[in-house]
Amino acid sequence: MDGVTASIQAPKTELRIGPYPLDPPVVLAPMAGITNVAFRTLCREFGSATSLYVCEMITARAIVERNEKTLNMMAFGPDESPRSMQLYGVDPKTLGEAVRIVVGEGWADHIDMNLGCPVRKVTRLGGGSALPYKRRLFREIVREMVSAAGDVPVTFKFRIGIDDEHHTYLDTGRIAEDEGAAAVSLHARTAAQLYSGQADWSAIARLKETVTGIPVLGNGDIFTADDALRMMAETGCDGVVVGRGCLGRPWLFGELSAALRGEPIPAGPTLGKVGEILYRHAALLVEHDGEDKAMRDIRKHMAWYLMGFPVGSALRRQFATVTSLAQIGDLVGQLDPDVPFPEDALGPRGRQGSPQTKVALPDGWLDDPEDATVPTAADVMHSGG
Numbered sequence: 001m002d003g004v005t006a007s008i009q010a011p012k013t014e015l016r017i018g019p020y021p022l023d024p025p026v027v028l029a030p031m032a033g034i035t036n037v038a039f040r041t042l043c044r045e046f047g048s049a050t051s052l053y054v055c056e057m058i059t060a061r062a063i064v065e066r067n068e069k070t071l072n073m074m075a076f077g078p079d080e081s082p083r084s085m086q087l088y089g090v091d092p093k094t095l096g097e098a099v100r101i102v103v104g105e106g107w108a109d110h111i112d113m114n115l116g117c118p119v120r121k122v123t124r125l126g127g128g129s130a131l132p133y134k135r136r137l138f139r140e141i142v143r144e145m146v147s148a149a150g151d152v153p154v155t156f157k158f159r160i161g162i163d164d165e166h167h168t169y170l171d172t173g174r175i176a177e178d179e180g181a182a183a184v185s186l187h188a189r190t191a192a193q194l195y196s197g198q199a200d201w202s203a204i205a206r207l208k209e210t211v212t213g214i215p216v217l218g219n220g221d222i223f224t225a226d227d228a229l230r231m232m233a234e235t236g237c238d239g240v241v242v243g244r245g246c247l248g249r250p251w252l253f254g255e256l257s258a259a260l261r262g263e264p265i266p267a268g269p270t271l272g273k274v275g276e277i278l279y280r281h282a283a284l285l286v287e288h289d290g291e292d293k294a295m296r297d298i299r300k301h302m303a304w305y306l307m308g309f310p311v312g313s314a315l316r317r318q319f320a321t322v323t324s325l326a327q328i329g330d331l332v333g334q335l336d337p338d339v340p341f342p343e344d345a346l347g348p349r350g351r352q353g354s355p356q357t358k359v360a361l362p363d364g365w366l367d368d369p370e371d372a373t374v375p376t377a378a379d380v381m382h383s384g385g
Helices: 037-046 060-064 068-073 092-104 128-133 135-149 169-178 201-210 225-235 252-260 271-289 291-306 313-319 325-333
Strands: 015-017 020-022 026-028 084-088 110-115 154-163 183-190 216-219 239-242
Touching (some): 060 068, 060 084, 092 110, 110 135, 169 183, 201 225, 216 225, 271 291, 271 325, 291 325
Parallel strands (some): 110 154
């Protein structure tokens, strides 16, 4: 195998989420509209079957109401194990009931809770990265979910806080550990940052020093295998959660597996190989969702797959407007198969943008962190947001 050796030595660590060993200690972050069964299948084909690949966010209320669209989003591959599902909600009772349904129906082997989403439509209702500020409410949520889950491990993924004046992550980690969480993950940005700037990995180190009884995973700015090794070396975290770094690069999980096992990192794929992977992704989407929906879905991935390659604007436009799997096959056939993977395609990809000047929150949200009142109209019937 033609590859390179990682510049940092692989850590000697074993990560378990409940009964499940994660080898290597890598988690695919849940991403709305991205980490559906097709994309997860592709990532697992490149990476290790014993890593963790999380389904896109599912709203607890939609599960309780047995929403048909949501149930379709919860699909897992026949050999996908452990099956990992992320829930969103703000009402302890609704979240507890959703967990009881998921566990009772045998729909998932691991449940994660979304406390990291920074977008306005979520935080203005007190959800996502706004929720941990309400310590008592959060404690009730953890208690209800863990109790309802029984032997199924429940984990919590959160951010540093709302903004630089309202850091919540250390309290969030302590509460989660106290109430029986199986692990916690920190995206080392505030909600105000969105996806801009640089993740503050020192916060991951501080969380690891604070939460000592359960695994602590780090998330933020992992775009290469060396980034993962460096994060673990600098912070002491037990594993890494990878989000935007794998957009248009599902083979990153193969590189991570090699690096974390101390093996040579495979060379990046040629343009011809990327075309084959892109086609495989589209075919998996067609298999699950039908061709019309699959084509609408795959279009957003095209720029990520072709990032950095000398493809030409006309061909890029055709990829971005595909209407059939056969058309994708024809376009892939027009790519120069021998073009090597470009080094400038290794950096940041996906959402970046500018920070928020002010995070949208419910009225009076910051007045009392011990107020356990569930925000009005917070339990929206929307999944994947």
